[in-house]
Amino acid sequence: MLLFGLDRGKGRNRPRWGAKMDxxxxxxxxxxxxDWASQPYNTLLLTFIFGPYVVSVVGDGSAAQSIWGYGIGAAGILIAILSPLLGAVADKAGGRMGFIWLFSIMYVLGAWMLWYSAPANFNVWSVMIWFCIGLIGMEFATTFTNAILPDLAPKEDLGRISGSGWAFGYLGGIVALVIMLLLLAEGQNGKTLIGISxxxxxxxxxxEGTRAVGPLTAIWYAVFMIPYFLWVREPKKADAVSIQEAIRxxxxxxxxxxxxLPSQKxxxxxxxxSMFYRDALNGMYTFGGIYAAGxxxxxxxxxxxxxxxAALTGAxxxxxxxxADSRxxxxxVIILxxxxxxxxxxxxxxxxxxxVxxxxxxxxxxxxxxxxxVLGALIGAGGGSLQSSSRTMMVRQAEPEKMTEAFGLYALSGKATSFIAPLAIAVATDITGSQQxxxxxxxxxxxIGLVLLLWVKPDGERIS
Known part of the structure; x- marks a missing residue:
């Protein structure tokens, strides 16, 4: 059984005992x-701590939901435009790790600056700008780390590796969230969940306890990305070109x-x-905490x-x-x-x-x-499994020599309409005056996403 590593099935070309296996x-x-390092941006900032904090400061759940939707929708448009282009550059230049460093800096900076969102001088648009800088950094870094997945193991192991990665990330989100609730985030009485200041x-x-979620998320990422940068090595690309030529x-x-693309049905x-169902899922994550608060x-x-x-069931x-994906x-798994x-x-x-x-x-x-x-537990369970299997499906659909570009297109498909869910929610909320x-x-x-899956081949167009 595989939890967070390779199993040792017979007849497969896997590393054996010794240095190679290690x-x-x-x-x-x-x-x-x-996954462990980046998950708090989703868990703490996007959904469960900072989003509801914005609602409480703005004071109007519907207004906060609309502003949140417009800001994240704008960030999604930028991510959609640039992800496939940056992926194509990285495939030609062989420089995924350099991009991951750059976007990690954006992640840390954007998260840290959310500390400066005190209620007395709260500027929701300034807060949204910094939030979106960090969000863009996280999304771009995810594109490049996902592209490394097929280099880790044979195809039949990728589902388990992807699922274990998502599970590990969710566990990280749980630990970070527990730290926030027990030690930092204050309730109406000024105390944390265990009754301390x-x-x-x-x-x-x-x-300040709740606003500390920004620096905590930044520090968490910076510390736990150390193993990634120490242990993950990008395979050398024999026909790599200079970054300038790659850009041209x-x-x-x-x-x-x-x-x-249209000919690759x-x-x-x-x-x-995936463009539609991931947009819907992100809408659930983005507005879940805001919905519950409002x-x-x-x-x-x-x-x-x-x-x-939700994070526990997600893990x-x-x-x-x-x-199930590997089997x-x-x-x-996606359809279910x-x-x-x-x-x-x-x-x-x-x-x-x-x-009710x-x-x-x-x-x-x-x-x-x-x-x-109960619904939150189901969102976590469905969302965790769906995202894990979605990225292994992308590996099966993509051309190996264009994997980063493919995951850039995957990010494009996730973000090209990523403004639809938040903007549709914002408009529907404005028109009806109802968060429900x-x-x-x-x-x-x-x-829509479910119907389109009917035309997707399990192993893509390529001959295995």
């Missing part, structure tokens, strides 16, 4: 550490690849499918518990999904999880403080909270 294991573990003498009156030739070749339909009136600590539950089912292939998440998107609309699935409840009822915790009705566009996005 080197292979270290390389895989180093690759896992990117924020550590290091941080002032709860100015929300990348755009013409990328245009040629884009023109040929399986790859084309997979990119379209509709159910949850405080930061409650949203944090919700996040721990478990990313690992289980990875095992059955990624396509059936899209179906689950579509059902969750429908269910979320029917959970509010006043009613059409049944009226009193103001003191815990049923809405329990229902949303505002999230209904996610249902349609999941269904």
């Amino acid at each position: 080197s292979a294991k270290k390389r895989i573990w180093g690759w896992y550490f990117f 924020p550590i290091f003498g941080l002032d709860p009156e100015t929300r 030739s990348a755009w013409p070749e990328l245009k040629s690849s884009l023109r040929q 399986s790859l084309f339909n997979y990119l379209l499918s 509709v159910l009136g949850w405080q930061t600590t409650q949203v944090g518990i919700f996040g721990i539950l 478990i089912f990313a690992w289980l999904g990875g095992k 059955f292939g990624p396509k059936p 999880n899209v179906l689950v998440l579509t059902a969750v998107a429908v269910a979320v609309v029917f959970v509010s403080r006043d009613s 699935f059409g049944v009226s409840v009193g103001p003191e009822s815990k049923l809405p909270d329990i229902a949303f915790y 009705l505002g999230v209904t566009p996610l249902i349609g996005l999941f269904l």
Whole structure:
């Protein structure tokens, strides 16, 4: 059984005992550490701590949800435009690690600057700019680290490795979230979840405990990326060209690849499918905490518990999904999880403080909270397994010599319409004046992605 490494099946071309095996294991573990290091941006900043903090400072859940949607939508457009071009440059120059260093700096800087978001002088647009700088850094770094996946092991092991990486990342998110809730994030009473004042003498009156999520995320990434940079080595590219020549030739070749995409029907339909269902999933992650804070009136600590539950089920089912991926292939795993998440998107609309699935409840009822915790667990389970299998499916669809460009296109497909979910939620929320009705566009996005999967071949167009 494989958890966070290679198994030793017979008849496969794997490293054996000794230095080669140790080197292979270290390389895989180093690759896992990117997921561990980067996950807090999603867990702490995007969803469970900083997003709800913005709602509490702005004071209007609908207004905060709209602004959040517009800002992240704009960042998504930039990511969509540049990811495939940068990927094409890296494929020709063989310089993935240099790009990862650059985008890591953006991640750390963007996260750190969120400390300067005190309620007294809170400027939501300035906060969003720094938040998006870090988000862009994380997304670009993810494109380049994903492209290294097929170099780690034979194809039949990639599902388990990808699933284990996602699981390890979720565990990192849980640990970081527990630290925030127990030691830093203050509730309305100025105390953390265990009833103490924020550590290091941080002032709860100015929300310093909660704002410390920015520096914590930055430091976490900087520390835990050390194994990645020490242990992961990019294979040498025999026909690598200079970075200047790569930049000059990348755009013409990328245009040629884009023109040929419609003729590669399986790859084309997979990119379209994942474009829609990943956009819907990101919408769930982005607005989950904001929805809970605005509709159910949850405080930061409650949203944090919700996040721990979702991350825990995400870790478990990313690992289980990875095992299923290696055994059955990624396509059936993707289909099952899209179906689950579509059902969750429908269910979320029917959970509010006043009613649960059409049944009226009193103001003191815990049923809405329990229902949303269950839905959060399902979001984590479906999301973890879906994302893990999606990147192994991309490996099966892509041409090996253009893997970084392919993952750039994968990022493009994830971001070309990434503004649709947040902007659709923003517009729907503005029009209806309801956070509940505002999230209904996610249902349609999941269904479109599901239909497009019908034309995706499990192993792509290439002959295995």
